[in-house]
Amino acid sequence: MSEPATSSTSASEQIPPGVMEALLRPSTNRPSSRTLESFSSGVTDVSMTESDFQVNKYDLLCPRPECGSIILRIGVGKLVEKPSVQMEPADRTPALLPPMPEPPAATHWWLVAPSPMEFENIGFSKPLSGDAGPQMKLxxxxxxxxxxxxxxxxxxxxxxLACSRVGYRA
Ligand SMILES: [Zn+2]
Incomplete structure (x- = not known):
C-alpha cells in the first residue's frame, strides 16, 4: 500500500475540498453515514423542497456502520409527519435502532411510492400475523x-421508512 499524501500541504491547497477525502477513502467504498440525531435541525437538515413537498436530500443508507447498503436514492422519499407505528415489541428494539415514539404520537417518515422498485435495496418480512385490519410487512x-x-x-x-431509523450519506 502506498502512503496517503496527508502530509503534503501544497497538494491539499491545490485540490478542492472533498477530493482528498474521496481519494483517501478506503477501497471498500462503503459510504459513511450519519444518524438523523447528528443533524442539529433534524428532518429540516435532511430534506429539501421539491414542488410543494419535501424530499430526502441525502441517499438513505442502512444504519449499521459496517454495512451502509443504499436503501433509497436522493429525492425519492417524500417527507410526511404522521402517527408513529410500533414496529416491534417495545422491549425488542434492535440495539442499532432508536425506539419509535409511542403511537399515536407523530413522527417523521419517508414515504416511498408507488412500488418497491423505487428502492435501491430493501428487504421485506413475511406478513405479520395480527388482529383485524390490513396486514403489515416490515x-x-x-x-x-x-x-x-x-x-x-x-x-x-x-x-x-422511519426517518430516525435510516442513515444519511455524509
Ligand atoms: Zn445493512
Missing amino acids: LSCAECDLGPVGWSEVGGKEFW
Whole structure:
C-alpha cells in the first residue's frame, strides 16, 4: 500500500475540498453515514423542497456502520409527519435502532411510492400475523437484515421508512 499524501500541504491547497477525502477513502467504498440525531435541525437538515413537498436530500443508507447498503436514492422519499407505528415489541428494539415514539404520537417518515422498485435495496418480512385490519410487512436492510426500518401494508402502494431509523450519506 502506498502512503496517503496527508502530509503534503501544497497538494491539499491545490485540490478542492472533498477530493482528498474521496481519494483517501478506503477501497471498500462503503459510504459513511450519519444518524438523523447528528443533524442539529433534524428532518429540516435532511430534506429539501421539491414542488410543494419535501424530499430526502441525502441517499438513505442502512444504519449499521459496517454495512451502509443504499436503501433509497436522493429525492425519492417524500417527507410526511404522521402517527408513529410500533414496529416491534417495545422491549425488542434492535440495539442499532432508536425506539419509535409511542403511537399515536407523530413522527417523521419517508414515504416511498408507488412500488418497491423505487428502492435501491430493501428487504421485506413475511406478513405479520395480527388482529383485524390490513396486514403489515416490515422493511429491513436487504444486505444485513437490520430492521425494522419501516413498514408497508400487504399489497399496498405506500412504503414508509422511519426517518430516525435510516442513515444519511455524509
Ligand atoms: Zn445493512
